[in-house]
Amino acid sequence: MKKIVQKSIILILLVIFLFGCTTGEKEQPTPTSAPTETATSTATAEPTITPPPTPTSTPLPLNGQQTQYDIELTINYYNRFITARSRSLYTNKTQFPINEMIFIIYPTIFQNAIYVKSIELGNGTPVSNFHWDGHRMVIPLDTPLRPGEQIEFVHDFELYMPNRAGTFGQTDHQLNLSYWFPMIPPRTDEGWDYYEISLVNSQFIGENFFFENADFNVRLEFTDRAENMKVAAGVLPQEVDGTLLYEMKLARTFTLSISDVYVIAERDVLGTKVLSYTYPEEASAGEAAADLAVDTIKLFTEYYGPVIRDLVTIVEADFEHNMEYDGLIFISRGIFMFYNGTPETNLTIITPHEVSHQWFYSLVGNNQAMEPWLDEAIATYSEALFYEHYYPDLLSWWWANRVDGHQPSGYVDNTIYLEAGYEAYRNSVYLNGAHFMQDLRDTIGDEAYFNFIKAYALENRYQIASNEDFFSTLSLYTDEDLTTLFEEYFANPPVMP
Numbered sequence: 020m021k022k023i024v025q026k027s028i029i030l031i032l033l034v035i036f037l038f039g040c041t042t043g044e045k046e047q048p049t050p051t052s053a054p055t056e057t058a059t060s061t062a063t064a065e066p067t068i069t070p071p072p073t074p075t076s077t078p079l080p081l082n083g084q085q086t087q088y089d090i091e092l093t094i095n096y097y098n099r100f101i102t103a104r105s106r107s108l109y110t111n112k113t114q115f116p117i118n119e120m121i122f123i124i125y126p127t128i129f130q131n132a133i134y135v136k137s138i139e140l141g142n143g144t145p146v147s148n149f150h151w152d153g154h155r156m157v158i159p160l161d162t163p164l165r166p167g168e169q170i171e172f173v174h175d176f177e178l179y180m181p182n183r184a185g186t187f188g189q190t191d192h193q194l195n196l197s198y199w200f201p202m203i204p205p206r207t208d209e210g211w212d213y214y215e216i217s218l219v220n221s222q223f224i225g226e227n228f229f230f231e232n233a234d235f236n237v238r239l240e241f242t243d244r245a246e247n248m249k250v251a252a253g254v255l256p257q258e259v260d261g262t263l264l265y266e267m268k269l270a271r272t273f274t275l276s277i278s279d280v281y282v283i284a285e286r287d288v289l290g291t292k293v294l295s296y297t298y299p300e301e302a303s304a305g306e307a308a309a310d311l312a313v314d315t316i317k318l319f320t321e322y323y324g325p326v327i328r329d330l331v332t333i334v335e336a337d338f339e340h341n342m343e344y345d346g347l348i349f350i351s352r353g354i355f356m357f358y359n360g361t362p363e364t365n366l367t368i369i370t371p372h373e374v375s376h377q378w379f380y381s382l383v384g385n386n387q388a389m390e391p392w393l394d395e396a397i398a399t400y401s402e403a404l405f406y407e408h409y410y411p412d413l414l415s416w417w418w419a420n421r422v423d424g425h426q427p428s429g430y431v432d433n434t435i436y437l438e439a440g441y442e443a444y445r446n447s448v449y450l451n452g453a454h455f456m457q458d459l460r461d462t463i464g465d466e467a468y469f470n471f472i473k474a475y476a477l478e479n480r481y482q483i484a485s486n487e488d489f490f491s492t493l494s495l496y497t498d499e500d501l502t503t504l505f506e507e508y509f510a511n512p513p514v515m516p
């Protein structure tokens with residue numbers, strides 16, 4: 020016991036979790052600060068869904084008009100150099116013409132990390148009349164793109180991977196490629212829907228990016244020693260003559276993590292493969308993470324519907340936070356290193372959280388800058404559901420350590436631009452968010468809650484859901500007066516339709 024306590028202290032000192040999908044870091048256990056939940060309550064009514072009226076025919080997601088990204092990249096791992104060509108075929112899915120295209124080019128936030136060699140239209144016509152707006156490339160269109168029309172751009176670029184531990188960067192043992200190619204933001208009838216990075220007191224707060232679902236075809240080659248490379252992705256590749264071919268449908272991003280030292284644990288669950296990539300030193304924790312992901316997928320398939328993905332990949336990250344992408348999640352190295360073989364550990368807290376983002380983030384999108392609670396409160400409360408089902412005796416421990424030890428307060432509907440900074444953001448959106456979800460469930464009852472949350476997850480697949488979507492679905496599953504509850508937790512209390 021003493022050892023475990025010492026480890027916890029060291030971990031708190033070592034690991035400062037900054038943003039995104041965060042934390043799991045804990046104060047000393049304070050089991051006396053009683054959570055309201057009863058640890059013995061076992062696993063909840065099976066949701067038997069009574070869906071609201073649905074359209075008679077099921078339309079294709081995004082009417083089959085999702086953006087098509089075709090990307091070729093060649094990686095020189097040992098020289099940290101990448102050449103790439105990205106072709107983006109975009110359809111105007113709105114009711115109004117589009118006068119300028121926007122590409123988010125995230126690597127531009129790092130000094131000299133990207134060189135855009137050329138931009139062409141799909142027919143080969145060079146594009147030179149563009150300008151930069153922060154890390155966005157703005158391309159005025161000579162002829163507005165009318166509703167239903169398509170336009171294609173080809174970006175040739177080189178990446179000089181920054182020497183940093185991050186979701187975009189390379190360390191001695193790991194190359195991480197997230198948001199690495201020109202990405203088109205969501206478009207509404209009002210215009211392009213993008214938000215600035217939130218930086219408060221030198222800390223990044225939350226995630227400002229979110230994207231529509233798109234189809235990805237990615238061809239990956241290595242310049243040398245391809246046989247050494249272990250490539251983690253959100254989908255399994257085909258290998259043809261040394262080239263890795265990835266085809267990923269209806270994903271919001273395409274993320275890779277590459278190392279020449281990864282060891283891999285493999286599982287299968289309900290038609291989904293789980294692969295867990297860790298450094299050799301953490302191989303046994305990697306096996307444990309794979310098992311946790313299997314249990315998570317089993318449970319949340321019941322609560323939220325099928326995960327849809329063929330693959331869920333877990334990667335041990337060199338950096339000090341956790342992050343979700345489509346089919347791939349990063350969990351910080353410290354969490355693997357301090358895995359203690361028991362469920363009273365951050366790996367057991369964080370794995371269900373990150374895997375739950377395959378539903379709330381990947382399948383059901385949301386505006387992560389302005390309405391971050393829609394994925395983060397649900398993901399944090401999903402941790403509670405995991406403990407409630409698999410380790411009911413530890414549910415009160417989870418509430419005490421993960422939530423109430425931080426004395427959470429603040430509005431659940433805070434944005435990432437909260438001036439009070441990172442901890443206030445986490446405490447309100449994630450932690451008080453979990454309390455809101457529990458109070459909502461306690462108020463409307465288990466049957467209504469689980470029917471509602473599953474309906475919300477199913478109805479908003481391949482969309483970017485909003486607060487309004489959440490509460491309009493909720494209104495179909497309860498007649499309770501929720502005014503007081505909403506006023507307690509929301510700066511802008513929703514009015515149920």
Ligand SMILES: [Zn+2]
Binds near residue numbers: 395398
């Ligand atoms: Zn999260």
